Amino acid sequence: MSGQLIINGIVNASLIAPPAIAFSLLFGILRFPNFAIGAYVTVGAFIAYALNVGAGMPMWIAGLGAMAGTAVVVWLSDVLVFKPMRGHTPVTLLVVSIALALIIEHIIRLFYGADVRGFDLPLERPIKFAGLRITGEQIDIIVMTIVIGIAIHLLLQYTRIGKAMRATADNETLAEVRGINTSYVIAFTWFICGALFGLTGVFAGLDLVIEPLVGWYLTIPIFAAAILGGIGSPYGAMLGALLVGLAEELTVLVLPSSYKIGVGFVIIAVLLLIRPHGLLGQPEIKK
């Protein structure tokens, strides 16, 4: 029983990890919690749905298309909404991002209604091993999340643009003074994060269902993972996702499963009380 819960938890964590990394990267540069991330995930799910079911493309092409399409949508949300508002307080931007999330959600409803949908995939039996079940799609999600985690690590640590991303997140003025074109770096960060949100939409469509609120349900666990790991720290976000993913599933042992959705909130609340900079984050040192 609990072995199955751990498997479910790992799948759950793999779903949360890429958007938590993306949320963390965006927060590092923009310094406000972007509540539109759930809507971005939904956009990814519906682009993949349109390509897979609407246009009849194979799932992997639909997935890549969703990543590219969501990257563009997410980047446009910066160009049209957040960039003109840069310099406003984080609270203002937070409210703006909630408004943006509602607008995106309703645009999707306009085209697709509120129906629950799924991808057009051949039915497969779950793989059974020692009484545990896992589907082929869930294995794909876990493997791809691990690959993404490693890729993001390599990007940030060893590539020129990755170092520029870290430098810009750390001290934008100084990065600019040293010759880094920070507006280019910020646009690139939005693109990368957009692709991660798009991919999450595909994962959500595979593991959950496709509907206009699918991303919204993931928002709180994503926030919890990013805050738990230490906001602004992509490695922390990976660790946070694993812990939140497992915690959500394992509470089923002691509480009815309808309380699962509250786990993220509890983690956020407790953490903000005892360790506001998260597990791997650096506390702000004031001189």
Next chain:
Amino acid sequence: MAEDLLEAENVCVGYGRGDIVHGVDVSVSAGRIATIIGPNGAGKSTMIKTIAGVLTRREGSIRIDGREIGGKPASEIARCGVAYVPQEANVFRQLTVTENLQMGSWIEPKEFDARYEKVCALFPILKERAKVRAGNLSGGQRQMVAFGMALMVEPKVLLLDEPSAGLSPAMVEQMFDIIKQVNKTGIAVLMVEQNAMQALKISDHGYVMAAGQVAMSAPASELLDSSEVSELYLGTRQ
């Protein structure tokens, strides 16, 4: 007349509505050091930030090597050979010391190895603490990272905002020695300093700024001898 490497003419700049700097002229030629002194709020840091492009001038002309840079973004001004060291937040705290130095040679990454050896010869501590995050260093060591990063640019013009701030007296001396040493290689240095006396001693020229204007511009030795300057700004009486 030889063209000055850095020439700022009639620069006006401010935050929000009002101007903080009203029509300031500053110039430095290659291999010379100029220092701006003056009371707090005189607009010294604002002036140096404007030359670096962190703030944008409202009026006036700023030229490097005869090329107009006024109004350009900071990243482009950096590419004209200007290295600015802010007074605060002058290192990337989350990056290691070596990564900070890499950011210094961002524009010319191929030059990193050669410049790294030169800079570490000036500040051996940067090599010892290569893998430490800059945010975990002491204030003095951070100042060396900041200065080392600027030298990694191999700039034509070095802009320093309070290079001695937060340093122990012995390190202040060392810092000024290094500025002098670097300057001898032909770099034009413009700095803002509270430590006016020591700064003027290594400078060729001095500006006294007050209320957003240049109140006095004279060779550094003259300012050091002037009784008015020493009473008002150097804290010494004759």
